[in-house]
Amino acid sequence: MNSVTVRVPAKVNLRLAVGPLRDDGFHDLVNVFHAVSIFDEVRAVAETGMRVRVEGESASEVPQDADNLAIRAALALAGHAGRSYGVSIVIRKAIPVAGGMAGGSADAAAALVACNELWGLGLPVEDLMEIAADLGSDVPFALLGGTAVGTGRGERLSPLDVDGTFHWVFALADGGLSTARVYGECDRLRAVSGEPVGPPRASEPLLTALRTGDAKALGAELANDLQAAAISLRPSLATTLEAGRAHGALGAIVSGSGPTCAFLAESAEHATALAASLKTAGVAREVLTAHGPVPGPTVV
Numbered sequence: 494m495n496s497v498t499v500r501v502p503a504k505v506n507l508r509l510a511v512g513p514l515r516d517d518g519f520h521d522l523v524n525v526f527h528a529v530s531i532f533d534e535v536r537a538v539a540e541t542g543m544r545v546r547v548e549g550e551s552a553s554e555v556p557q558d559a560d561n562l563a564i565r566a567a568l569a570l571a572g573h574a575g576r577s578y579g580v581s582i583v584i585r586k587a588i589p590v591a592g593g594m595a596g597g598s599a600d601a602a603a604a605l606v607a608c609n610e611l612w613g614l615g616l617p618v619e620d621l622m623e624i625a626a627d628l629g630s631d632v633p634f635a636l637l638g639g640t641a642v643g644t645g646r647g648e649r650l651s652p653l654d655v656d657g658t659f660h661w662v663f664a665l666a667d668g669g670l671s672t673a674r675v676y677g678e679c680d681r682l683r684a685v686s687g688e689p690v691g692p693p694r695a696s697e698p699l700l701t702a703l704r705t706g707d708a709k710a711l712g713a714e715l716a717n718d719l720q721a722a723a724i725s726l727r728p729s730l731a732t733t734l735e736a737g738r739a740h741g742a743l744g745a746i747v748s749g750s751g752p753t754c755a756f757l758a759e760s761a762e763h764a765t766a767l768a769a770s771l772k773t774a775g776v777a778r779e780v781l782t783a784h785g786p787v788p789g790p791t792v793v
């Protein structure tokens with residue numbers, strides 16, 4: 494085999510409950526991930542050496558060297574296999590960069606799947622999951638797809654039952670937000686408020702809404718403990734969220750560490766209308782519609 498192409502989805506966090514800062518610099522989470530139909534495409538071509546090229550409008554915002562998460566994933570996989578394999582990786586980027594939609598994690602997961610196939614390693618998904626967790630907290634979910642709850646740093650996953658399809662609108666912002674900086678701002682705001690921070694908690698009504706495909710109930714249950722921090726660093730996000738609510742979104746939330754905002758719609762038609770209203774309101778750089786859940790990395 495000379496090349497393998499993998500399509501991999503973005504994620505939105507339906508609930509992101511953040512516990513206190515741990516000694517290792519991470520936070521314990523209850524993180525409900527949901528894969529949505531905005532896709533990067535990652536092509537792995539047999540070659541000596543390791544290189545990466547990124548294509549698409551946002552290519553200039555992504556490292557095209559050993560810092561690229563897809564190359565880091567390929568190196569980690571080769572290390573696990575104990576061989577010095579080579580690969581040329583080409584990423585066609587559609588997931589917003591540093592947007593809170595785990596695009597880098599998605600590319601890393603896609604690279605693991607593509608190189609496992611290209612190099613004929615035949616490693617089981619359990620091995621890929623272990624490598625994924627070392628690459629980043631969100632990478633295991635990027636390998637899994639669908640809808641799942643992550644605990645620990647977000648890397649310990651349990652898949653969730655979902656009935657049907659949910660329809661989403663995403664408002665993309667100009668420029669990204671650093672994940673580490675948003676967690677840091679969350680800690681700072683908590684210290685200022687003086688409120689005690691308990692362990693992160695799951696939400697039974699959210700799980701029921703997913704199980705029964707109840708979009709209205711899901712909209713009411715969306716919650717993100719990083720949202721206040723993202724708004725503190727980027728105050729214009731409050732206006733974007735308010736515009737979505739005013740135009741009838743069932744729920745409006747910052748996606749993960751932001752700055753992308755996610756709006757839940759009643760139907761595909763409602764999502765199209767809501768996206769048009771948000772474009773007219775001029776509260777985003779770009780507005781996309783998508784649906785979820787969708788499967789994880791898929792060889793195409």
Ligand SMILES: C[C@@](CO)(OP(=O)(O)O)[C@H](O)COP(=O)(O)OP(=O)(O)OC[C@H]1O[C@@H](n2ccc(N)nc2=O)[C@H](O)[C@@H]1O
Pocket residue numbers: 506509518519520521522524592593594595596598628629630631632645646647672673676748749750751
């Ligand atoms: C916030 C979330 C929500 O799913 O994703 P994004 O919205 O950024 O995509 C994740 O927790 C991001 O996961 P990921 O982007 O993989 O983060 P990592 O590379 O593991 O960690 C980057 C930094 O984020 C902070 N971090 C991350 C995960 C965690 N449970 N606690 C943390 O405090 C730490 O400061 C860490 O150094």
Ligand SMILES: Nc1ncnc2c1ncn2[C@@H]1O[C@H](COP(=O)(O)OP(=O)(O)O)[C@@H](O)[C@H]1O
Pocket residue numbers: 554555556560561562563584589590591592593594595596597598600601669670672750751
């Ligand atoms: N393949 C990649 N795609 C996107 N960003 C990458 C990639 N590899 C490394 N990065 C770096 O990771 C940072 C976070 O990117 P991303 O995963 O898109 O955002 P987020 O953590 O907000 O979901 C970017 O600013 C970029 O410097």
